[in-house]
Amino acid sequence: DTGVSQDPRHKITKRGQNVTFRCDPISEHNRLYWYRQTLGQGPEFLTYFQNEAQLEKSRLLSDRFSAERPKGSFSTLEIQRTEQGDSAMYLCASGNRGSTEAFFGQGTRLTVV
């Protein structure tokens, strides 16, 4: 296993379009996180899954954002009606049961034009 995998690595989209990102966590990790990072800032929490249950959502996750983890393995993050302010790096992380350590993927860089 090579770690947390995110796809695509880069996405350029026009304002108003919908985009979907995928995250494959480390095998058998039951915890999964989504974070957003803008230039020069630290990552900001978006949402947290334990297995397939979405247990926590940030106020940053507006109604245009939705995340799923249907089978407790991979996760998707969808942004509807994208805005220029959505341009950021979207990071996914996973963690194993019994540990609080988080392992991050390489991120998806979104540019909304």
Add this chain to the structure above:
Amino acid sequence: KQEVTQIPAALSVPEGENLVLNCSFTDSAIYNLQWFRQDPGKGLTSLLLIQSSQREQTSGRLNASLDKSSGRSTLYIAASQPGDSATYLCAVLFTGNQFYFGTGTSLTVIP
């Protein structure tokens, strides 16, 4: 409000120097603190994890310490190398499930 602060925002040192990066947090009730490295345009690489019951962790040339009572952690890098140039992020797990990140320290090691 739970906040994490990193000082300095940027640091430039000559190769071979030992250096210390600082992280402070507002609430002493933490589960753990994790130090990450981030290269430009890339994701985060975990460097060290310190549990709340621990005082320090070491990995190679890196040593991280934790003082919960004062709300501080330091990352010590010995004998710095140009390859250490990156942004270093501190993340704190308070109660709940989300990590709170500082804004990072951008390190440049000059050959």
